[in-house]
Amino acid sequence: MxxxxxxxxxxxxxxxxxxxxxxxxxxxxxxxxxxxxxxxxxxxxxxxxxxxxxxxxxxxxxxxxxxxxxxxxxxxxxxxxxxxxxxxxxxxxxxxxxxxxxxxxxxxxxxxxxxxxxxxxxxxxxxxxxxxxxxxxxxxxxxxxxxxxxxxxxxxxxxxxxxxxxxxxxxxxxxxxxxxxxxxxxxxxxxxxxxxxxxxxxxxxxxxxxxxxxxxxxxxxxxxxxxxxxxxxxxxxxxxxNARFAPGNDSAHIAFFPTEAAIAWYHGKANKARWNDNFDAFVADARTYATDTLAPALIRGSTLTTEQKSALASDMSDYLGVSAKWIELANLRVDPTRFRKELLRNEGYTVGRFDGRYKGIDSEGTADTPENDPSGYGxxxxxxxxxxxxxxxxxxxxxxxxxxxxxxxxxxxxxxxxxxxxxxxxxxxxxxxxxxxxxxxxxxxxxxxxxxxxxxxxxxxxxxxxxxxxxxxxxxxxxxxxxxxxxxxxxxxxxxxxxxxxxxxxxx
Incomplete structure (x- = not known):
């Protein structure tokens, strides 16, 4: 990079x-x-x-x-x-x-x-x-x-x-x-x-x-x-x-969730029907979800039951446009760098860090993280x-x-x-x-x-x-x-x- x-x-x-x-x-x-x-x-x-x-x-x-x-x-x-x-x-x-x-x-x-x-x-x-x-x-x-x-x-x-x-x-x-x-x-x-x-x-x-x-x-x-x-x-x-992804710091995951959701919406991956195709309502709800649902869940950590964790991952998938199973495996903590690689993986693209509208093409599609930032070199x-x-x-x-x-x-x-x-x-x-x-x-x-x-x-x-x-x-x-x-x-x-x-x- x-x-x-x-x-x-x-x-x-x-x-x-x-x-x-x-x-x-x-x-x-x-x-x-x-x-x-x-x-x-x-x-x-x-x-x-x-x-x-x-x-x-x-x-x-x-x-x-x-x-x-x-x-x-x-x-x-x-x-x-x-x-x-x-x-x-x-x-x-x-x-x-x-x-x-x-x-x-x-x-x-x-x-x-x-x-x-x-x-x-x-x-x-x-x-x-x-x-x-x-x-x-x-x-x-x-x-x-x-x-x-x-x-x-x-x-x-x-x-x-x-x-x-x-x-x-x-x-x-x-x-x-x-x-x-x-x-x-x-x-x-x-x-x-x-x-x-x-x-x-x-x-x-x-x-x-x-x-x-x-x-x-x-x-x-x-x-x-x-x-x-x-x-x-x-x-x-x-x-x-609110921006350091360090072990034990969940503030960053809460802070980034609405932006990850907005990028998923932009690329047509969020479940727009759930919000009647209304972006303003969607992003307002994403803020509330981050503080009222995601934050308490992250605090609870491993005390969540398997059923509760699966239900949360399924719900988050509607916002983030990536699979519920992938979110569950991430322990509900969606790292933005991995998200940039995962969101459009099946289409062969990564998305930008500075600007999630940008799309890039990596040399191969199995890596966890993008090779570079298309919103930078673009x-x-x-x-x-x-x-x-x-x-x-x-x-x-x-x-x-x-x-x-x-x-x-x-x-x-x-x-x-x-x-x-x-x-x-x-x-x-x-x-x-x-x-x-x-x-x-x-x-x-x-x-x-x-x-x-x-x-x-x-x-x-x-x-x-x-x-x-x-x-x-x-x-x-x-x-x-x-x-x-x-x-x-x-x-x-x-x-x-x-x-x-x-x-x-x-x-x-």
Whole structure:
């Protein structure tokens, strides 16, 4: 499996395995002195495009921001692409949205070139692969530049961002370490651009939602706090207990059940007649079944009688579209990776992890798990080509080092600990989000979820929201007929843009 597929949208394992070259820091390795560090580079250009009937004039700044230690020595270079609309006389009336993807270890190209930037790479809406280049890159009518300035951030170890001097990458690789470095970048950007009193939003996808929740604490906490107007969570993973398939942890099976059911429905394998062919009723019932029937059954475990277990497996088969016997043999615990192989096994297909609409063909059909993720290799080459072409040819960024889309370096060294005692625990950043909402009565949250996302399932995000002190009447829940990257489907990309646009306008 490609290394990026293990990490994008968070590689859901406590100890992900990656392969990548060692971190290269400074200009001559980790021991480079401050004198070896070149000046930060910046590439500025002016542009105009037509967005939903408006003529938008804006300045693009693609460049490096140096983070510094207490001795004012550069420790890291964070690359970002900022889009600032021209002609705004009062910056307090103009929102700025800081945007990032996940991994951990992913650059921001997915939201940049697929969702909100001024340029968009086109993918087939029907979950077919993108094939070979050239790919279509066009003005993006889903860009948010009409309602907000945008800053796309590549964390250290991604894109062109890197550690500097004697600093090593691992100093930025962790739940707290990563959030602190991005918080510092935001502080510097606000200072350099005179935007401290502008409305501020965070927009993250996948692990980027983990980062966004952590940033609510890093930015708003303490006496040097930076107030936020809104947090946009796209394909969220907040409580990792809802996504770790470890012995004794049944939360993940509960969280994934409604998504597995939705994918079975999409491929015509669920018993649609039972719900009168009504998807909304079906998915609502799947949520209830997960909490009210499946959860108690999993808790009971081996105390279930053979008859009870068989009856439950038969019932689950109506939702999941796989045989009752297979479910029974799995002890009612349907692992999503095995489900991806089993659902369409007899037709000769596997289904996607990031987007269950996608179908793939393995070399043979008897394995337990798919060879690869068709929803990954079905679109990644278009995005990689698009970001490199756009940065180098249109924005004239002339770095010779590679733009790191998604490597294994950060994820393999990630510090998942969130407590000083070092107790083993599942990462859960939702309490920080809840605290931020309780302390800031104007802070609102948008949760955007695809029905067919087996990387960060919608019900897992809902469960996290319900359990951790989040102020629910300030949370906007939006759903899409696609997967992890719902903007791959044209109509859902437009819906996501409209939902976020309205959220920003209402929250400034």
């Amino acid at each position: 490609r290394a990026w597929l293990i990490a994008l949208g968070l590689a859901l394992s406590m100890g992900p395995a990656f392969a990548d070259e060692p971190a290269k820091t400074g200009t001559s390795g980790p021991t480079a002195s401050a004198a070896d560090i070149p000046e930060a580079k910046s590439f500025s250009s002016d542009h105009t495009f037509k967005l939903r009937g408006q003529t938008i004039k804006y300045t693009t700044v693609a460049g490096e921001t140096y983070l510094r230690n207490e001795k004012d020595q550069p420790t890291a270079s964070i690359f970002s692409v900022a889009y600032v609309r021209n002609g705004i006389s009062d910056p307090t009336t103009r929102p700025v949205t800081f945007v990032f993807n996940g991994g951990p270890g992913s650059a921001s190209l997915w939201l940049h070139m697929g969702a909100f930037g001024p340029k968009q790479v086109i993918t087939p809406s029907d979950a077919r692969g993108v094939g070979a280049p050239p790919y279509t890159i066009q003005d993006n009518q889903n860009s948010l530049l009409d309602v907000s300035d945008l800053v796309f951030i590549d964390p250290v170890g991604t894109g062109y961002s890197r550690p500097l001097g004697e600093t090593e990458g691992k100093e930025f690789y962790g739940v707290n370490e990563d959030a602190e470095s991005i918080a510092e970048f935001i502080r510097v950007w606000l200072t350099e651009n005179g935007r401290w009193n502008s409305p501020k939003f965070l927009a993250g996808e996948s692990y980027g939602t983990t980062r966004a929740a952590a940033l609510t604490e890093k930015l708003q906490g303490g006496w040097n706090g930076i107030g936020l107007n809104g947090v946009i969570l796209i394909s969220a993973i907040l409580d990792f207990q 679109m990644d080459t278009a995005y990689v080509a698009a970001i490199n072409d756009y940065l180098t040819r249109e924005l004239k960024v002339d770095f010779t080092r590679p733009y790191k889309v998604l490597t294994g370096e950060p994820g393999s060294q990630w510090n998942w600990s969130m407590n000083e005692q070092g107790w083993p625990a599942y990462v859960n950043v939702t309490p920080w989000l809840g605290k931020g909402m309780r302390e800031n009565p104007d802070l609102k949250v948008l949760l955007a979820s695809g029905w067919y996302d087996l990387a960060t399932p919608f019900f897992g995000a809902e469960m996290a929201m319900y359990q951790n002190g989040v102020v629910l009447d300030r949370v906007q829940f939006d759903y899409y007929d696609a997967g992890h990257m719902m903007y791959l489907k044209e109509s859902d990309g437009t819906k996501l843009s409209n939902d976020v646009r309205n959220f920003i306008q209402a929250g400034q």
